[in-house]
Amino acid sequence: MEDEDILDTLDSLDAPDTPDGPQPRPQSLMLTFFGNHVLEAGNLCVYSGSIIDALGRVGVGEQAVRSTLTRMVNRGLLQRQREGRRMYFGLTPQATRVLEDGRTRIWKQGAVNDDWDGTWTLLGFSLPDSWKRQRHDLRSRLTWSGFGALYSGLWIAPGNVDVSTTVSELGLTAHVKIFHAQADVATDIELMIRDTWDLESIAARYVTFDKRWTAHLGTASGDDPIATRLRLVSEWLWTIRTDPRLPARHLPPAWPARTAQDTFRRVAEQTAAPAGQMARDLLETARLR
Structure with a gap:
């Protein structure tokens, strides 16, 4: 399949x-x-x-x-x-x-x-303009996995989300960077959530x-x-x-x-x-x- x-x-x-x-x-x-x-x-x-x-x-x-x-x-x-x-x-x-x-x-x-522990999963990607299908596939799979678009090429999800398999299946490993982090105290998390979802x-x-x-x-x-x-x-x-x-x-x-x-x-x-x-x-x- x-x-x-x-x-x-x-x-x-x-x-x-x-x-x-x-x-x-x-x-x-x-x-x-x-x-x-x-x-x-x-x-x-x-x-x-x-x-x-x-x-x-x-x-x-x-x-x-x-x-x-x-x-x-x-x-x-x-x-x-x-x-x-x-x-x-x-x-x-x-x-x-x-x-x-x-x-x-x-x-x-x-x-x-x-049970959220304060961590976020951040995923950044940069794809060629011609890769419309790959971009659509990645965004759809990220949405299913709980991600929202913080910015156009930077997506975020609550918790420690393992999307490495998804990225690999789509053949985009070389174009994606994944981080796990906590927000700085200067970040208004509730505002970020309202802006992202x-x-x-x-x-x-x-x-x-x-x-x-x-x-x-x-x-x-x-x-x-x-x-x-x-x-x-x-x-x-x-x-x-x-x-x-x-x-x-x-x-x-x-x-x-x-x-x-x-x-x-x-x-x-x-x-x-x-x-x-x-x-x-x-x-x-x-x-x-």
Whole structure:
């Protein structure tokens, strides 16, 4: 899988915003499906009809599912396996890596950074004007890793962030310099954060998520648990995608990430067992060879 395919995979996790909230794209929902029901199971593949059924529960049509499966196979994200007359799909190592990164962001790191140790990672780069694609790739990957543009060629992220592998994968090691440092007392960190990141946009995503899913908590009894969990995880990843986990003590009072995360975890806990049981009952699977 080419580096740009990994980048496009991360980009595809974004979703167009509508008055009703984010509308995840089919590939985002497909990745969420495999992350929910295949990643932790190991060498497992799923019958295409089961995937069509699962994504149909969130409004993705059969043709869109089939074309997304084909596109993801062609890009090295999924692998096909024939069992008799049926086609099954499983994760490739590259897709597993992408999903494990997402799982860390969603379930392990959390949205609130209460443990910041005062360090920053600084990355400076200088690329030829003709390298537009390389510049786009680097900036997109840096954004995913929590960086913001302090200046045009100098990016910064809270904490000790290891981006050496990312830089190497993009073939830009010779053009990038990485430092780990602390801010001088003369630096107004809160002003720097406001100048570097769009806090209003980040906060708005959390507020929207919290409003939608808090309302959902009181009306969830008749929901389809697979569909609910697909929407929940896809929307949460969309919500946190542009949040670099800035140090909580330097953010505005009542930063909405905390309440949104609490809501996410409540709904996740509420849907985990029912979704898992429904998946075991409905999904036709086979061992991936």
